[in-house]
Amino acid sequence: MTIITLDGDLAIIKVTAARLDAAAGPAFKADIQAQLNGRAKRVLLDMGDVSFMDSTGLGVLVSLLKMLGKDGALAVAGAQPSVRRLFELTRLDTVFSLTNSVDSARAVLGD
Amino acid sequence: MTEPDIVEIPARLDAVAQLADHLNASCANAGVAPQAAIDLELALVEAANNIILHGYAGRSDGTIRLAVRQGHGVVELDLTDLGIPMEDGQMTMCRPFSLEAESGRGIQIIQSCIDVIDYHRNAGINCLSLKKFFDPSTPTGNPVPG
Numbered sequence: 001m002t003i004i005t006l007d008g009d010l011a012i013i014k015v016t017a018a019r020l021d022a023a024a025g026p027a028f029k030a031d032i033q034a035q036l037n038g039r040a041k042r043v044l045l046d047m048g049d050v051s052f053m054d055s056t057g058l059g060v061l062v063s064l065l066k067m068l069g070k071d072g073a074l075a076v077a078g079a080q081p082s083v084r085r086l087f088e089l090t091r092l093d094t095v096f097s098l099t100n101s102v103d104s105a106r107a108v109l110g111d
Numbered sequence: 112m113t114e115p116d117i118v119e120i121p122a123r124l125d126a127v128a129q130l131a132d133h134l135n136a137s138c139a140n141a142g143v144a145p146q147a148a149i150d151l152e153l154a155l156v157e158a159a160n161n162i163i164l165h166g167y168a169g170r171s172d173g174t175i176r177l178a179v180r181q182g183h184g185v186v187e188l189d190l191t192d193l194g195i196p197m198e199d200g201q202m203t204m205c206r207p208f209s210l211e212a213e214s215g216r217g218i219q220i221i222q223s224c225i226d227v228i229d230y231h232r233n234a235g236i237n238c239l240s241l242k243k244f245f246d247p248s249t250p251t252g253n254p255v256p257g
Contacts (some may be wrong), residue, residue, distance in 0.1 A: 022124045082153065095210050
């Protein structure tokens, strides 16, 4: 479901699941928590392969952002139209940095 | 409107994608505007999740039936189930946005995506109807505002 690469305090999470929904959400959250385990302050979430996300998947991203704390940062790269629409509907596009590419997301995170 | 295009799934979260696939295929065949199709899928999945988690309270022995009807610039979804009834007004009450909540956004999303929402219960059957309008006359068929 995820491929996580650590580069200093930056974690690059490639989400490989096509649907980040209520069925996949709990395992996704457990996977991230286990692999990050407090080792990152900045997270780049590569969602280019995710064609659909529901509110459960979005809730996992919110929990991830909270986990990083006020000094942390999270950028989402490659959100497809349906995923981007969910961020917009919930106003969470004002909280999460949405970029079109991994390189842009790296720049947002100061890398 | 077309005759309903029907699919039924077991009330399990891992089966909800089948409803989405059915809806997406129907919308593609009917030439529904992409943005409208996105909104419909978002609303459908949230509604189905709610039926499973709350209507059936996590039971897996129930079913959810989806009927899709296509019209000129409109798509209608009817979701029926045999779970516990929804509270009066639950689907239409105003809900504040929360940027920090990790859950509880489902109904807000449905309200934002759908133009007409109707819920009724008859003879122990819940029926949630979701209607989405879109402009079919432009190449992109942008959703009708409002």
